[in-house]
Amino acid sequence: MNTVPGVANKLQDITASMSDYNPNALTVQQAQDIMRAYIQPVCGIEKLTIRQALGRVLATDITSPINVPAHNNSAMDGYALRGEDLADGQELKLKVTATVLAGAEFTGTVGRGECVRIMTGALMPAACDTVVPQEFTTKISDDKIRISAGSLRAGDNRRLKGEDLAMGTIALHKGKILTPADLGLLASLGIPEVSVQRRLRVAIFSTGDELRSLGETLESGCVYDSNRYTLYGMLMRMGCEVLDMGVVQDNPDALEAAMRSACENADAIITSGGVSVGDADHTRQLMDKLGEVAFWSIAMRPGRPMAFGKIASAGKSAYLFGLPGNPVAVMVSFYFFARQALQQMSGAEITPLPIFSVKSNADIRKRPGRTEYQRGILSVRADGELGVSITGSQGSGILRSMSEANCMIILHDDQGNIAAGEKLSVLPFAGLI
Template sequence: MNTPSASVMNLQDITGCMSDCDPEALTVEQAQDIIREYIQPVCGTEKLTIRQALGRVLAVDITSPINVPAHDNSAMDGYALSGENLSGGQELSLKVIGAALAGIAFTGTIEPHQCVRIMTGAVLPAGCDTVIPQEFTSKVSDSEIRFSVGNLRAGDNRRLKGEDLAMGKIAVRKGKILTPADLGLLASLGIPEVSVQRRLRVAIFSTGNELRSLGEVLEAGSVYDSNRYTLYGMLTRLGCEVLDMGVVQDSPEALEAIMRSACENADAIITSGGVSVGDADHTRRMMERLGDISFWSIAMRPGRPMAFGKINSSGKSAYLFGLPGNPVAVMVSFYFFARQALQQLMGADTKPLPLISVKSDTAIRKRPGRTEIQRGILAMRDDGELGVSTTGSQGSGILRSMSEANCMIVLPHDQGSVAPDDKVRILLFEGLI
């Protein structure tokens, strides 16, 4: 749904600048680099209340209109005093002349050897720069306390004005995907609404004569299409508006019609199936006709065949991700290639998905020369450490294994087989799937 731009490098330009770039044998990292270089964020913003903005991409920097905190205040319950009193000896007695509560300031004058009872968050009275915790004092009377100076220093237990955030400083940066904590921060600054990037529109469809939609009768050799449902879930989690265009039969006419419609109504298109070199894979040829598309054989398992680029129709363009047809390969390819690219497209400040290192509970066979992604179950071992085991058979059509797993085991390109208790890297599903 973007207007094509002549200033953007095409895929051949980008791949030509990369040494050792072979479309028939790309590493995962090379494919990710090409996609990152090619994607350009969409334009368009809207203003939303902060409650509506959860999960959206911030379009402009937010600067703080106030100091946080607005005044020097107490970091704990205790007694506020001048640090000058601490130079008088190892044990002090101070007269308590009033109280300062959160939201109710003490406005009197503090003289030497005097203090004020103070609660956490209360504004420090004029002349006070130190708070002694209540538990470090003993009560002589209702109007007098005694305490040992010990390690207490002037300025202890004081929160300074603007310490968390100074007026005029950036509170939340452009490109941040807004979290619940961000909403609270914006509310604490008195900001009721923010400008966010418009929601990304992503069209999805599956290809294959053997596929049936839910509610249709399964004939011999046909299967229900699951890929559109996993893609719908992953895209919805990502905050995209999803245009489900259904199942398309393997015919050039049907494919051209749906690709043109998707291109004219969406920012990105994700297809599943039809990117290999089979005789019935008209999808590949139609992609080549309509745009700037590269077809890759990626050194990974699952998810070897993939298409990426941009197609054009009626003056509009859309990025296209042609994913494999097998259900697990679709999900793995989405998370390793499409997810970060879509975040980049929506203007987000993107970072690679974090991997953590844990011990493998079992041996895993692996040959060097390709990245392997295995479905795993992370659990606490008897020794108190985290360990991961595979879900069993790793066939790319076994969608049940993704449902049972809570992580993916990422075995890098050059790695060989894994022995029990060897460290492996995993990608957690929590918050992702």
């Protein structure tokens, strides 16, 4: 695939460079690769206090202004001594000359055969390079201790200046999604605020004359729209700003108005419905009119139909993700396609989904030639290993199965039937859903 990193490549140029590109028979990997080559990060930086920065994407590298720790210090409560006093295979008796507390500096000297009582984090006295934990010592008198032979080596239990982080080195890299531990690290460096990428603005709407929003009357043949609420939850988990545009009718004028409004007010648009074979032709015509959009039939189940590209209106543009209308297919398509693309747009480091290999608790039917995503329940087997079972019926409209599941079973395109006890790829939902 011939693309230039950091340069906006045309979608048609990307697909034209693929010798095996077939929009009607695309593999999951091919679709992911095209998105990765096409997506460009959104610009926009703001400065926040570290209390406000949790979950945000770091916009610049953070260079440590200090050494961490700032001085050689004790890694535990015990006694600081000179390593040269240690003799292999011999018991050692030392005189205790002082006590050093954390936050205080000992300015005296420690001679041969002497030591000081020291607390965790306290500065190491000059000439001392070793700490013996107090549980490895025996008190002989108020000012003398004994250390058993072979219980210590020179340099043990001492933290060196700059050991965790040396001054001038990168503490956190650009693109890092800040965690609670990162906030603590920033505070330990004396850094009160950081530059972060602005939040992505994502517009969502569903299409379909049969859809009703919550609070509306449910006429015969109609259903409540659940997809916007699912998408809202997944996007909020990613830290996006969500513009919910409701349900859009299946007519060209309403759809164009929604597309233009979304494009002019958001960085990305995620729609559900209107991309399957047999859907109204005006959907495709409109997307083509507003920009460059590819309509794909991906070799996967659920979530086969998808539209992807970019549209423009009033001088602004937005990436478009046209997801299928079935509730489970929406979630599958989001996690395996839109999620990584949105991470890339936000300037975040791309974090692969945490996929594990787990034994199947039962036989699973599968035909080669497509990737299948089945809802599963992870549990501990009688043999102590993790096992996984499907939730039951795997219809793409059964949203309850996603609520009951705690993982997604991934059956790769080259796999056939799975026998009980065979290893499967599994994506836990913890932290995702």
